[in-house]
Structure formats: structure tokens, C-alpha cells
Amino acid sequence: MEPLISPPPIRRLPLEDPEPAKEATEQLKPSGDGPHQSGFTTAKRSVGAPQFSIRRMEIDEVSVHYGAKEAVKRVSLPVRQGEVLALIGPSGCGKTTLLRSLNRLTELTTSARLTGRILLDDVDITEIEPTLLRRRVTMVFQQPNPFPMSVFDNIAYVLREQGSRRARKKTLEPAVHSALDRAGLLEEVKDNLDHPALKLSGGQQQRLCIARALAAEPEVLLLDEPCSALDPKSTQVIEDLIVKLRDDVAVVIVTHNLQQAYRIADHVAFMYLGDLVEYNSATALFGSPREQRTKEYVSGAFG
Amino acid sequence: MQETPLTVPPVPPPLQADPPGAHQRKGAVEGSATWSLADRIGLAICWALGLFFCAIAIAIVVYLMIQGIKFLRPEMLWTPAAAGFSESETGGFSDALFGTMIVATLGIALALPTGIAIAVWLVEYGRPAALARITESTIEAIAGIPSIVLALFGTVIFSSSALGFLSRSTEGIVFGRSFFAAGTMLSLVALPLIVASVREGLNSIPRHVREASYAVGKTKAATTRRILLPTCRPQVATGAMLGLGRIIGDTAIIVVLLGATQNFAPVEGAAFPFDYLRGAGTTLTNFVYEASPTGNLNQPQKAYAAAFVLLLMVLALNAAVDVVHRRARKVGTWSH
Numbered sequence: 001m002e003p004l005i006s007p008p009p010i011r012r013l014p015l016e017d018p019e020p021a022k023e024a025t026e027q028l029k030p031s032g033d034g035p036h037q038s039g040f041t042t043a044k045r046s047v048g049a050p051q052f053s054i055r056r057m058e059i060d061e062v063s064v065h066y067g068a069k070e071a072v073k074r075v076s077l078p079v080r081q082g083e084v085l086a087l088i089g090p091s092g093c094g095k096t097t098l099l100r101s102l103n104r105l106t107e108l109t110t111s112a113r114l115t116g117r118i119l120l121d122d123v124d125i126t127e128i129e130p131t132l133l134r135r136r137v138t139m140v141f142q143q144p145n146p147f148p149m150s151v152f153d154n155i156a157y158v159l160r161e162q163g164s165r166r167a168r169k170k171t172l173e174p175a176v177h178s179a180l181d182r183a184g185l186l187e188e189v190k191d192n193l194d195h196p197a198l199k200l201s202g203g204q205q206q207r208l209c210i211a212r213a214l215a216a217e218p219e220v221l222l223l224d225e226p227c228s229a230l231d232p233k234s235t236q237v238i239e240d241l242i243v244k245l246r247d248d249v250a251v252v253i254v255t256h257n258l259q260q261a262y263r264i265a266d267h268v269a270f271m272y273l274g275d276l277v278e279y280n281s282a283t284a285l286f287g288s289p290r291e292q293r294t295k296e297y298v299s300g301a302f303g
Numbered sequence: 304m305q306e307t308p309l310t311v312p313p314v315p316p317p318l319q320a321d322p323p324g325a326h327q328r329k330g331a332v333e334g335s336a337t338w339s340l341a342d343r344i345g346l347a348i349c350w351a352l353g354l355f356f357c358a359i360a361i362a363i364v365v366y367l368m369i370q371g372i373k374f375l376r377p378e379m380l381w382t383p384a385a386a387g388f389s390e391s392e393t394g395g396f397s398d399a400l401f402g403t404m405i406v407a408t409l410g411i412a413l414a415l416p417t418g419i420a421i422a423v424w425l426v427e428y429g430r431p432a433a434l435a436r437i438t439e440s441t442i443e444a445i446a447g448i449p450s451i452v453l454a455l456f457g458t459v460i461f462s463s464s465a466l467g468f469l470s471r472s473t474e475g476i477v478f479g480r481s482f483f484a485a486g487t488m489l490s491l492v493a494l495p496l497i498v499a500s501v502r503e504g505l506n507s508i509p510r511h512v513r514e515a516s517y518a519v520g521k522t523k524a525a526t527t528r529r530i531l532l533p534t535c536r537p538q539v540a541t542g543a544m545l546g547l548g549r550i551i552g553d554t555a556i557i558v559v560l561l562g563a564t565q566n567f568a569p570v571e572g573a574a575f576p577f578d579y580l581r582g583a584g585t586t587l588t589n590f591v592y593e594a595s596p597t598g599n600l601n602q603p604q605k606a607y608a609a610a611f612v613l614l615l616m617v618l619a620l621n622a623a624v625d626v627v628h629r630r631a632r633k634v635g636t637w638s639h
Binding site: 103105108131132133134135138139141142143144145147148149157158162163196197198199202209212213216222 | 511
């Protein structure tokens with residue numbers, strides 16, 4: 001069978017940055033919040049070094065097969081609270097599949113088969129009941145997808161027991177407000193919580209989705225290209241938010257946007273055709289990549 | 304937001320003779336003047352056919368309205384049909400009107416929950432796949448069966464002694480004709496329409512919306528009840544409306560399974576709603592047929608009046624569905 005993803009043509013270009021290591025050390029300092037410039041070498045990291053980091057999840061030799069196709073090949077990675085982990089790589093490299101396997105969403109695809117272990121606080125996630133696991137490891141998707149109900153009900157749905165309508169509006173109000181506040185949306189919507197969620201702007205919708213994911217009080221937050229459908233302004237708001245969240249929850253973000261990974265991630269994993277090519281701190285991976293393929297990808301040679 | 308005018312190159316001069324009015328057209332819009340002859344003829348045919356069918360629909364509605372308003376007397380709505388020698392003695396069609404309402408209620412009460420359940424199972428569960436395929440073909444087969452065939456089949460079922468409690472039965476002989484029997488068979492007429500409409504609604508919800516609900520720890524059942532079905536409300540309403548339309552418009556099942564008597568024929572000795580529901584009766588469609596010049600009553604004026612009432616019911620259903628759709632539009636939808 002012909003492989004679904006053929007390797008992209010690799011153009012060998014010299015790296016533009018002659019002194020990557022020096023610049024990397026400079027960028028470790030928390031930089032001023034100037035406008036993000038375009039062009040990778042001029043991008044600024046918007047965050048400083050993490051205050052702390054606690055290992056929450058452990059991806060151990062995980063492979064995922066879709067039928068005969070191996071989408072993820074024996075990947076091992078740590079996921080830490082206090083840090084943002086970014087998964088980068090060209091389309092079809094298995095990063096979204098890996099992300100989805102962290103809260104067992106891959107199991108919804110009948111052809112998917114997972115081998116290896118994923119641990120959450122040293123417990124194998126296959127031993128955790130899926131609905132409980134997915135409350136501890138919540139996810140935000142590429143397309144903003146609020147439910148077709150009011151802003152308030154979107155959050156309240158998560159807080160309530162399964163399909164129940166119990167827990168009156170009044171008793172849920174503090175929790176709803178706090179979730180919206182953590183997602184930085186409260187100021188904009190607090191006067192009109194009955195507004196239909198799907199009539200918000202794209203950026204607001206995505207922040208509502210983050211608020212919804214946070215309302216479950218998760219320990220790990222998975223973000224699957226959360227900004228790819230948004231404009232630059234909304235993207236920046238959400239990036240700032242993600243950085244703010246990293247102390248409370250372990251954040252894993254899949255992104256196609258290398259500048260974004262560089263701006264907000266503490267650790268970056270570069271995947272290519274299902275392989276984990278390189279895993280390192282953001283400054284090291286972008287500044288002085290060890291692998292040739294990483295070097296070519298982050299310099300924009302392919303992908 | 305300010306609209307920027309689109310810069311479209313001006314329409315090139317037509318190669319053939321100018322169609323009349325081409326020069327007066329303002330703005331740079333694509334005109335059919337630049338199309339090939341075959342395309343222009345096709346467009347003209349589409350226009351003509353569209354207008355033709357609009358005209359037919361309007362003619363029917365207007366004609367029935369005129370006739371209906373001319374012949375409909377309010378007392379017809381609450382006077383049952385009666386035997387008599389003159390128009391004034393034969394009463395109205397209240398029994399037929401209530402009969403229509405009863406079969407519609409019974410039929411939709413059976414078909415709507417069943418149809419929604421089947422659609423949800425087909426789209427959301429559908430395992431084992433072979434069973435799903437068989438279910439799908441079965442529903443399609445039911446949709447294709449003429450209602451007179453369903454009616455005949457119904458007589459076999461409802462005349463069995465086990466189902467004697469659903470119709471009139473004397474000394475072990477089951478009559479097999481009742482509102483229960485007709486309503487049940489009519490629900491089969493409505494079922495495929497409801498299943499199709501709800502399936503379409505469920506399929507139009509993007510997969511990531513379901514996953515967003517699963518990804519906060521919700522079960523499939525909770526997602527279906529609180530997210531998917533409320534989202535499908537317009538399609539449920541459409542399906543119910545189409546189904547109701549078929550039910551109240553059906554004549555074959557009424558004649559065969561309801562007895563098509565001119566009045567209610569309640570079963571003596573049964574408790575209140577059941578005496579009527581187990582008995583025979585009639586509906587507006589059957590009344591229209593009987594009152595038409597080919598029927599036994601031959602009172603065309605009353606046929607027009609009853610047909611007008613039937614038309615009003617269908618228009619009211621349409622309006623109700625429109626309200627549901629409009630409300631759903633206020634909630635918005637996902638960008639794909």
C-alpha cells in the first residue's frame with residue numbers, strides 16, 4: 001500500500017542564524033511585551049523560565065496504529081505541570097493522534113490501536129474510567145465548538161452530572177464565573193451570560209471552549225491547534241492565557257505555528273512521520289537543534 | 304465593516320446579437336448574455352418551470368380558499384354528519400375533524416419517539432454494522448410500501464385475537480378496525496420521514512462537537528440528550544411535520560383500518576377514551592372523498608369546506624416548523 005503521507009521534498013538551505021546559542025540565552029530572560037514581530041529569528045519568547053515543574057503524565061513507548069498505518073511510533077515524553085509542552089511537526093506527523101491518546105479520545109476511532117503505556121500520576125490511564133479521565137485531562141479543539149446554548153449553559157453543562165439538569169443556576173454561578181475568569185472571558189460576557197455562545201466572535205468562542213475545559217478542574221489541558229482558526233489579535237490573547245495557566249495545569253499544545261511554539265512553550269517535541277525526532281527546551285530546540293531534520297523544519301525548509 | 308467593492312472585469316461584449324435590456328444593466332455583474340446558447344436555454348427552462356409550479360401551488364391554495372370561505376360554515380366544525388334529505392339536515396364534519404386529530408396524535412406519538420430513537424442509534428451507535436445496514440434498508444422499504452398495502456397487512460395483524468383489545472370484538476371475532484389500528488399503521492407511514500430528517504440533522508453536527516463533549520468527561524448518552532438532540536430540534540420538527548402531513552393526508556389506511564364510517568362508532572362498555580379509540584370512525588380525507596361527486600354523500604360544497612380545513616391544518620403545521628427553524632437560527636451554528 002502506498003503510504004498516505006509521502007515525505008515532503010527537503011530543500012537544503014543554510015540556517016540564517018549563525019549564533020543560535022547566544023540568542024537563545026538572551027531570550028531566556030523575560031522580555032518586554034512588545035508587538036510580536038514576524039520572522040522567526042526576530043520573535044521574542046513571551047515567557048520566562050518556569051517557576052517549577054512537576055511531572056504529571058508520562059508517555060512511555062506509545063505507538064498508535066490506524067489499521068495497518070502506524071501514526072505514532074514508540075514515542076516517550078514527559079508532561080509537566082508548570083510548563084507548556086508544544087508538539088510540532090508537519091501535517092500528518094501524528095502529533096494530534098498523540099494528543100488525543102492522552103485522554104483516550106483515540107478510542108472513539110474504531111480502527112485505532114494503542115500500544116505502550118500512558119501514566120497519569122503514575123496510574124496507567126487505561127485503568128481510569130474514560131469519563132473520569134477526561135475530566136482530569138480535558139481538551140480544546142482546532143475549530144471553536146461551543147455548544148448551541150447560552151454562554152452560561154456551556155459551562156454549566158460541564159459542571160453538572162452527566163445529562164442531568166440538577167444544580168440550579170444560582171448554585172452554579174460562582175463556578176461558572178470562575179471558569180470564565182480563568183479563561184479571561186468574564187469581563188466581556190458577564191453582563192450577558194444568556195447570550196447564545198455561537199454568536200460570540202471566533203476568539204471569544206475559543207476562550208469559552210477553554211473555559212469549558214477548565215470548568216472540569218482538569219490536571220492536564222490538551223490544546224489541538226487552538227489558534228489556527230483565529231486572527232492574530234485573538235491568538236495573542238489566547239497565548240497569554242495559556243502561559244498564565246501553566247502553573248495550575250499541565251498544558252500540551254499542538255501547533256503548526258513555529259513562532260507560537262517558540263513564544264509560549266517551555267519544552268518542544270518535534271515529530272516527523274510518527275517519530276519523535278527531538279525533544280528539548282524551546283530555546284535549545286529552536287536555537288541549536290541537534291537533529292538535521294529539526295534544523296530543516298524549524299528553519300522553514302519543509303513542512 | 305465597510306464593504307469593499309469587488310473589482311470584476313467588465314462584461315465583454317456579447318458575440319451574438321444583444322439580448323434586449325443588456326445595455327441598461329448597471330454595475331459589473333455576470334450576465335447571462337455572456338453564456339452559451341445551451342446554458343441560456345437551460346436557464347430559461349428553469350425559470351419557466353419554477354414559475355409554472357409556483358402558479359400551480361398558488362392556484363390550488365387560492366381556489367380552495369375561495370371555495371372554502373364560500374361554503375364553510377362555522378357550525379360544520381362542531382356538527383357531526385347526519386342522515387337527511389337536504390343540505391341543511393346532513394350536518395357538518397366534526398367527527399371527521401376530530402378523527403383526523405386523533406389519528407394524527409396517535410400516529411405521531413408512536414412514530415416520533417421511535418423515529419428519533421432509530422435515527423440516533425443509526426448515526427451515533429450503529430453497531431454491529433450489518434444490523435445498521437439492515438435497519439436502514441428496512442426503513443427505506445417501509446418508505447416505499449404503498450399505504451394500501453400497509454393497510455391490508457394491518458387488517459391481518461389487528462384481526463388477530465391477541466390484539467382484540469384494540470378494536471371491537473364480539474364472541475371471539477375481532478373487528479380489527481379502530482383508531483388504534485389506523486394510528487399504528489399510519490405511524491409506519493410517518494416513520495421513514497422522521498428517521499431521514501433526524502439522521503440528516505445528526506449528520507450535520509461536526510464530529511469535533513461530540514468530541515468536545517466527550518473530552519470533558521460526558522458519556523455518549525448525556526451528549527446525545529443535552530447536545531445532539533437539542534441541536535437537531537429543527538430537523539425533528541421538520542420530520543414530524545412531514546410525517547403529520549402524510550398521516551392526515553392518507554386515505555387508504557383510513558378506509559381499510561378505520562372503517563370509514565360517517566360518525567364515531569364507540570365500543571359500548573369500554574371506559575371513556577378507549578371506547579372511541581377502539582371504535583371505528585372517519586377523517587377529513589375520507590369525508591372529502593365521500594362528499595365529492597364520486598362519493599356516497601355527493602355534497603361537493605361540504606367537500607370543499609372540509610378540504611379547506613385540511614389545507615389550513617397543513618399550513619399551520621408549516622408555520623410551526625418555520626418558527627422552530629427561526630429560533631434555531633438565533634442560536635447560530637458552527638463554521639465548518
